[in-house]
Amino acid sequence: MLNLIYWELFKTYSKWRTYIGFIAVGVLIPIIMWIMWIEGGKFIQYQLRTMQSEFLITGNLFNGWAIAQIIMNGLWVHVPALIALVAGDQLSGEATAGTFRLTLIRPVSRTKILNAKYIATLMYTASLVIGIALLSIGLGIWIFGTGDLIALDKEGIVILPESNLIYHFLFAYVLAIWSMFVVASLAFFISSFVENAIGPIIITMTIIAIFYIITFLPVESVENIKPWLFTTHMNVWQQALRDPFDWDIIRDSVLILGAYNGAFWGATLLIFKRKDILS
Amino acid sequence: MKRILFLLVIFAVGIISNTTAQQLTAEKILLKVKANFDVVKDYSAMLTGKVNMERLKVPQMSVKLYFKQPNKFKTESKGTSFIPKNILDLNPGDLLTKFDPSLMGKENVDGKTLYKIRLVTKPEKGKQIRESFIWVDESRWTITKLEAFPMEGRKIEVLIESTVIEGKYVLPSKISAKFDFEQNTDSLAEKIYSPNRMPKKGMVELIYSDYQVNKGLSDEIFEKKKN
Numbered sequence: 417m418l419n420l421i422y423w424e425l426f427k428t429y430s431k432w433r434t435y436i437g438f439i440a441v442g443v444l445i446p447i448i449m450w451i452m453w454i455e456g457g458k459f460i461q462y463q464l465r466t467m468q469s470e471f472l473i474t475g476n477l478f479n480g481w482a483i484a485q486i487i488m489n490g491l492w493v494h495v496p497a498l499i500a501l502v503a504g505d506q507l508s509g510e511a512t513a514g515t516f517r518l519t520l521i522r523p524v525s526r527t528k529i530l531n532a533k534y535i536a537t538l539m540y541t542a543s544l545v546i547g548i549a550l551l552s553i554g555l556g557i558w559i560f561g562t563g564d565l566i567a568l569d570k571e572g573i574v575i576l577p578e579s580n581l582i583y584h585f586l587f588a589y590v591l592a593i594w595s596m597f598v599v600a601s602l603a604f605f606i607s608s609f610v611e612n613a614i615g616p617i618i619i620t621m622t623i624i625a626i627f628y629i630i631t632f633l634p635v636e637s638v639e640n641i642k643p644w645l646f647t648t649h650m651n652v653w654q655q656a657l658r659d660p661f662d663w664d665i666i667r668d669s670v671l672i673l674g675a676y677n678g679a680f681w682g683a684t685l686l687i688f689k690r691k692d693i694l695s
Numbered sequence: 696m697k698r699i700l701f702l703l704v705i706f707a708v709g710i711i712s713n714t715t716a717q718q719l720t721a722e723k724i725l726l727k728v729k730a731n732f733d734v735v736k737d738y739s740a741m742l743t744g745k746v747n748m749e750r751l752k753v754p755q756m757s758v759k760l761y762f763k764q765p766n767k768f769k770t771e772s773k774g775t776s777f778i779p780k781n782i783l784d785l786n787p788g789d790l791l792t793k794f795d796p797s798l799m800g801k802e803n804v805d806g807k808t809l810y811k812i813r814l815v816t817k818p819e820k821g822k823q824i825r826e827s828f829i830w831v832d833e834s835r836w837t838i839t840k841l842e843a844f845p846m847e848g849r850k851i852e853v854l855i856e857s858t859v860i861e862g863k864y865v866l867p868s869k870i871s872a873k874f875d876f877e878q879n880t881d882s883l884a885e886k887i888y889s890p891n892r893m894p895k896k897g898m899v900e901l902i903y904s905d906y907q908v909n910k911g912l913s914d915e916i917f918e919k920k921k922n
Contacts, residue, residue: 467751470781470849471778471779472777474771474776474778475772475774563774564774564775572749572750572751572752573750574751577754659752
């Protein structure tokens, strides 16, 4: 199995399109940082404007951690497209290239082949999020220095001490990887139907867009549906930047996202095992 | 006869002390407070504290505070700190220039005689006139309490404990600021949800330590660094 995963990873990382995501974030993150550097932390002052009338606020709140948080917030709409670009190609790419028949005549079960591809897809997804994490935190701290993090939510303003931030962010990126696995699983699932890689990318992004629209629709009739949509739980990583953690929200989101992952993987396996490979 | 003489003495002492108290105006009290503080040319101190405000969670604060006469302040901290501005604004040297004071009376609190003074901000173009009250301890000529109303509905009560440094300088050792806010529940501001709206109620406690008084702090310390 490890050998299969190795070769799937080799195939994945041998493709040019795999690096489009890394190049995109590699260009985008420095640009965001440059804009932030010019902007000079006005957004932090805006967040604290009500406090500043009564408190003298000291310390460096415009720091690398704050930038990493903003980048995470900002990129989260675009990262799914980059993931779908690779995940959507995993099965359909083989169909397009006509290599499936060659692969499947070997004495390895379809389940093992599919699992190896799925694991490779998840590993790519994790590597992209880790790449974003390393670049945004590393470059952010290098340019803007370090300090405490200001986190705003409906409960108010929380200043997270610098000493704990590495754990908060590690947890946040783990949760982010978990939510991005759903995007990867969805694109992987769709790629099992079709024989060209463009379809899964477009369909995945369309589904995400529709789900997002429903998630943010302020209509009572969809309120009961919202908790069951994966898009409602995609920002679960934000819960890691709270103190204390709301474990109920984190548990529910992790379980629902996990259920989507399991369902997409199971459905893909079912389709792939029964699929008549003609190309 | 002796009884009449005794009563006369008591009466005379009463009149004299009453006259002295009446002569003691708010300006004179504030001048005594200022004179008491003027012997401190500069100081640096460590300020540790905690903020316990509604909708605001801040880690334990640790701030290095620098002061130089007449009104130079500088704070340095590695972490984030929220210091109530009213505390820093409470510079005895500035009270007479910033406010119009009036003596409200004398109070006895825990065996101490305190003078209650009403401070009204001097008229300034574009600024609303606000009133606040301070209580001055007669034994040390230091401010022990402040009640400020910086905006509609907001009340800040600051209690100041003082300590004597090097046997001659009276400086704050502990400051507790209590924030309160009363707002009409029907007001628009109350109804509109804003995640970064001002915290209404809470406490801020600051403890001063490691005082270094009159060590000749350089002006450069107070110059703002350009980023």
